[in-house]
Amino acid sequence: xxxxxxxxxxxxxxxxxxxxxxxxxxxxxxxxxxxxxxxxxxxxxxxxxxxxxxxxxxxxxxxxxxxxxxxxxxxxxxxxxxxxxxxxxxxxxxxxxxxxxxxxxxxxxxxxxxxxxxxxxxxxxxxxxxxxxxxxxxxxxxxxxxxxxxxxxxxxxxxxxxxxxxxxxxxxxxxxxxxxxxxxxxxxxxxxxxxxxxxxxxxxxxxxxxxxxxxxxxxxxxxxxxxxxxxxxxxxxxxxxxxxxxxxxxxxxxxxxxxxxxxxxxxxxxxxxxxxxxxxxxxxx
Amino acid sequence: xxxxxxxxxxxxxxxxxxxxxxxxxxxxxxxxxxxxxxxxxxxxxxxxxxxxxxxxxxxxxxxxxxxxxxxxxxxxxxxxxxxxxxxxxxxxxxxxxxxxxxxxxxxxxxxxxxxxxxxxxxxxxxxxxxxxxxxxxxxxxxxxxxxxxxxxxxxxxxxxxxxxxxxxxxxxxxxxxxxxxxxxxxxxxxxxxxxxxxxxxxxxxxxxxxxxxxxxxxxxxxxxxxxxxxxxxxxxxxxxxxxxxxxxxxxxxxxxxxxxxxxxxxxxxxxxxxxxxxxxxxxxxxxxxxxxxxxxxxxxxxxxxxxxxxxxxxxxxxxxxxxxxxxxxxxxxxxxxxxxxxxxxxxxxxxxxxxx
Numbered sequence: 001x002x003x004x005x006x007x008x009x010x011x012x013x014x015x016x017x018x019x020x021x022x023x024x025x026x027x028x029x030x031x032x033x034x035x036x037x038x039x040x041x042x043x044x045x046x047x048x049x050x051x052x053x054x055x056x057x058x059x060x061x062x063x064x065x066x067x068x069x070x071x072x073x074x075x076x077x078x079x080x081x082x083x084x085x086x087x088x089x090x091x092x093x094x095x096x097x098x099x100x101x102x103x104x105x106x107x108x109x110x111x112x113x114x115x116x117x118x119x120x121x122x123x124x125x126x127x128x129x130x131x132x133x134x135x136x137x138x139x140x141x142x143x144x145x146x147x148x149x150x151x152x153x154x155x156x157x158x159x160x161x162x163x164x165x166x167x168x169x170x171x172x173x174x175x176x177x178x179x180x181x182x183x184x185x186x187x188x189x190x191x192x193x194x195x196x197x198x199x200x201x202x203x204x205x206x207x208x209x210x211x212x213x214x215x216x217x218x219x220x221x222x223x224x225x226x227x228x229x230x231x232x233x234x235x236x237x238x239x240x241x242x243x244x245x246x247x248x249x250x251x252x253x254x255x256x257x258x259x260x261x262x263x264x265x266x267x268x269x270x271x272x273x274x275x276x277x278x279x280x281x282x283x284x285x
Numbered sequence: 286x287x288x289x290x291x292x293x294x295x296x297x298x299x300x301x302x303x304x305x306x307x308x309x310x311x312x313x314x315x316x317x318x319x320x321x322x323x324x325x326x327x328x329x330x331x332x333x334x335x336x337x338x339x340x341x342x343x344x345x346x347x348x349x350x351x352x353x354x355x356x357x358x359x360x361x362x363x364x365x366x367x368x369x370x371x372x373x374x375x376x377x378x379x380x381x382x383x384x385x386x387x388x389x390x391x392x393x394x395x396x397x398x399x400x401x402x403x404x405x406x407x408x409x410x411x412x413x414x415x416x417x418x419x420x421x422x423x424x425x426x427x428x429x430x431x432x433x434x435x436x437x438x439x440x441x442x443x444x445x446x447x448x449x450x451x452x453x454x455x456x457x458x459x460x461x462x463x464x465x466x467x468x469x470x471x472x473x474x475x476x477x478x479x480x481x482x483x484x485x486x487x488x489x490x491x492x493x494x495x496x497x498x499x500x501x502x503x504x505x506x507x508x509x510x511x512x513x514x515x516x517x518x519x520x521x522x523x524x525x526x527x528x529x530x531x532x533x534x535x536x537x538x539x540x541x542x543x544x545x546x547x548x549x550x551x552x553x554x555x556x557x558x559x560x561x562x563x564x565x566x567x568x569x570x571x572x573x574x575x576x577x578x579x580x581x582x583x584x585x586x587x588x589x590x591x592x593x594x595x596x597x598x599x600x601x602x603x604x605x606x607x608x609x610x611x612x613x614x615x616x617x618x619x620x621x622x623x624x625x626x627x628x629x630x631x632x633x634x635x636x637x638x639x640x641x
Contacts, residue, residue: 052480222487222488248453
C-alpha cells in the first residue's frame with residue numbers, strides 16, 4: 001500500500017514538471033502569435049529592424065539573434081584554453097591530489113557567484129581594462145560581455161570535461177606509457193581523443209548557459225538595437241532585450257519580445273538536445 | 286518513509302500559501318488600495334503612501350513600480366485600482382481602456398543632462414545641440430558649436446558618448462518631446478516616444494543604469510530624471526530656455542515651467558515653457574483612475590478609499606513630502622484642476638461623498 005502511494009506521488013511530481021513545461025511553451029506560443037502573424041515567422045527571424053516608434057513600428061529579431069550568437073560563441077572560444085587547462089589539471093595531471101580538490105572547489109565557486117556580481121565586476125573592474133587596451137572608447141560592447149561570460153561559463157565547461165577526462169580507461173593509458181610515451185604524448189594521443197565527444201558535449205552545455213545569460217550581459221553590452229558591427233561594437237542579446245524592454249512593452253512589441261523569448265527557448269532546447277545526443281554516443285562507445 | 290512525508294508536506298505547504306494570500310485579501314478589516322506603473326515617481330509615492338497609511342491605520346497601499354506601460358496594462362485589466370505614468374495616455378491608449386480614464390497630476394520633475402568631463406564644472410547646452418549630440422552629428426567635446434556656446438570653458442578633444450534609456454520610459458518621452466519642439470530635424474528623424482530608434486550612443490536600463498555609465502565614463506552625457514540627479518548631485522548642464530536664459534534644473538525652475546495655462550484634463554506637456562525662469566525639460570507625472578468607479582465587483586467603499594488617497598497626495602502634507610525628496614510640488618493652478626478632476630470621479634453616475 002505504502003509502495004503504491006509513493007509511486008503515485010512520484011508519478012504526480014513527474015507529471016507536474018511535464019505540465020509546467022507544457023504550460024511555459026503554451027504561454028510563449030500563444031502570446032507570440034500576434035507578432036508571427038503580423039510579420040511572418042521567417043521575416044521576423046531575418047529582419048534586423050527594431051523600431052519602437054509608434055508611427056513606424058516594426059520589429060525583427062535578427063540583430064538580437066546575431067548579438068546572442070556573437071557573444072556566446074566568442075565567450076566559448078575565450079573560455080576553451082582556461083577550462084581545458086583546468087580539466088586536464090583536475091582530471092589527469094593532479095587527479096585525486098589535494099591541490100586538485102582545492103582548484104575544483106574554487107572553480108565550482110565561480111558557478112555559484114550571482115550574475116549581477118559578475119556584471120558589477122565587469123562594469124567596475126574589467127571595463128577600464130578594455131578602455132585601456134583601446135578596444136573601444138567607452139568599454140561596453142560584445143568584447144566586454146564575452147570576456148565576462150567566458151569566465152562565468154568556465155565551471156560548466158570544466159567540471160564535465162574533468163569527468164570525461166578522468167573516465168579514460170587506465171589500461172589505455174598504461175598501454176601508451178609502455179610504448180614509451182611521455183605524459184604529454186599520452187594526453188595528446190590517448191586522453192584527449194578518447195574524451196573528445198564528452199568534452200564537446202560539455203562545451204555545448206556551456207554554450208547553452210552563455211546564450212541565456214541575462215543580467216551580466218545587460219549591464220555590459222551597451223544595449224543598442226542593431227546588428228553589431230564586429231567585436232568592438234555594442235549590441236544587444238535576445239535575453240538582454242527582453243530584460244530591458246519588457247516592462248514598458250505593450251501590444252505588438254510585447255508579442256515580439258515574447259516571440260524572441262520563444263526563439264531563445266527553441267535555440268537553447270536544440271543545443272541541450274545536441275549535447276545529450278553527443279553524450280549518448282560517448283556512453284555507447 | 287521520511288521522504289514520503291516530505292512529499293506529503295509539499296502540497297500542504299503549497300496549499301497553505303495559496304489560502305494564506307486569499308485570507309489576508311478578504312477577511313481582514315484593512316482596505317487595500319493597489320496601484321502599479323511609473324518608476325520615475327516611485328520614491329515619492331513610496332513615502333507619500335507610507336505617510337497616508339500612518340495617518341490612517343486602516344489602509345494599506347501597494348504600489349508596484351513596473352513601468353508606465355505595465356501600469357497602463359494593469360489598469361486596463363482591472364488588476365489595480367490606479368495606474369501611474371509620466372507620459373499622458375494618447376488617444377489610442379485612451380480608447381483601449383475599459384472606460385473613461387482621468388489623469389491626476391501628483392508632482393513635477395525634470396529631465397537633466399548629466400555629464401562627466403574632467404575639469405569642466407559648468408556646461409551650457411541648447412536643445413538643438415543636444416539633438417545633434419544624440420543624432421551623432423556632434424561627435425567631439427571640442428566641436429565648434431559646443432565651444433561657441435561655452436566660450437569660457439576649456440572643452441577637451443574627446444569623443445562624446447551619449448547614453449540613453451534602453452527601457453521604455455516617460456523620461457525618454459519627455460526628453461524626445463522637448464527636442465521635437467525645438468529641433469525640426471529631431472522631429473523628422475527621431476520623433477516622440479517612450480522608446481526610440483537611436484542612431485548613436487549606448488543604452489542602459491533605468492535612471493540608475495544611465496547615471497552609472499555617465500559617472501564611470503569620461504566624456505559621457507546622459508539624460509536622467511531630475512529627482513535622481515539632484516539626489517546624487519551629478520554635474521548637470523544648464524539649458525537655454527525659450528526666453529533665452531540658461532537655467533539649472535532646480536525645484537523652483539521646474540515648478541516655474543507649470544506657470545502656463547493648463548488644460549482642464551491636465552494632459553499637458555510643459556516642456557519648452559514660456560516662463561522666463563522655467564527649466565525647459567519639465568514634466569508632470571500622473572495617477573490614472575477610471576472616472577466611473579463601478580466596474581467588476583467594485584464596491585463604493587473602495588472608490589471612496591481611492592479618492593481619499595488622491596486627496597491626500599494633493600493636500601499640503603502630501604505635496605510637502607515631494608519637495609523633500611527632490612520632486613517639484615504642484616502649482617496652485619494644477620492643484621485646482623486636480624480637485625475638479627477628482628470631483629468628477631463617480632460611482633455609476635452618482636457622486637461619491639466621503640464618509641469620514
